[in-house]
Amino acid sequence: MDYIQPLFRPPSEAGSLILQVTNGCSWNHCAFCEMYTAPQKKFNIKKQSQIETEIQLLSETCADTRRIFLADGDAMVLSTRRLLHILSCLKKYFPNLNRVSAYCLPRNIRPKTQTELNELHDAGLQLAYIGAESGDDELLKLIDKGETFASIVSSVDKLNQAKFKTSVMLLNGLGGKTYSQQHAMNSACLINEIQPTYLATLVISFPLGEKRFVNHFPNGFQMLDQQGLFHEMEVLLQNTELHNTIFRSDHASNYLTLKGVLGRDKQKLIDKLQLAQNHPSQVHLRQEWQRGL
16 A cells, blocks of 8 residues: 555544545645645645555455545545545445545535535545634634635535535634634534534644744734633533534543533533533543643
């Protein structure tokens, strides 16, 4: 297999077979993201013949695979024709396959028609991971996300109409102290609007240093401390009005693990956050060394 490292996948795809159909990210301007900054991760699309060969190779040792994740950053940048061909090959070589998933930039959903998305879903691509990061337009502009509240909603709505399962990610602490309140409030509004199947939160972190990120904030950036992160999460959850969204805040970047279904478990999760703020010794918190990425 010709994997171009580093290779990333969502935590929930730990047991999935990874098929790299693109390298890097077609946008790759987000100030917080260091995933595709290495020289070898310059964006490109693999040749169709190479993808077909790799599918055959993988099938020789992993024929019983049930889940496949299409890497890298946004397989949905591929044309519907290319994606349908890949899905057809996967169905041919992996008879037990029951789910194909991919990261998904909202900007790459908009050019696809509703009919095309319906076809992709019916062909087996049924779960899309969307890094919304925030629902606050001011913050989205500062971090050069290339999206707005409205553009994220419109794209996810199209996925919902095509019956995709959607997993949306928000970044706890993204706006620092200055933007914490509006980040939490407007992110809750975004999530309420799109009602994702899954919701995940990560804490913003900078394994390669924070200079590249903070330079996007003309008035400076003050990182939230642990208690500030907990408070921001509490504000977010307090303002959610979700019907049946599976919520996970268990990524290694988080100090406090939170799991539940929103809104059923909303108050239980808020109670845990309040306990972490008022009596931190009574909850299990990750140590700094455990948060290494």
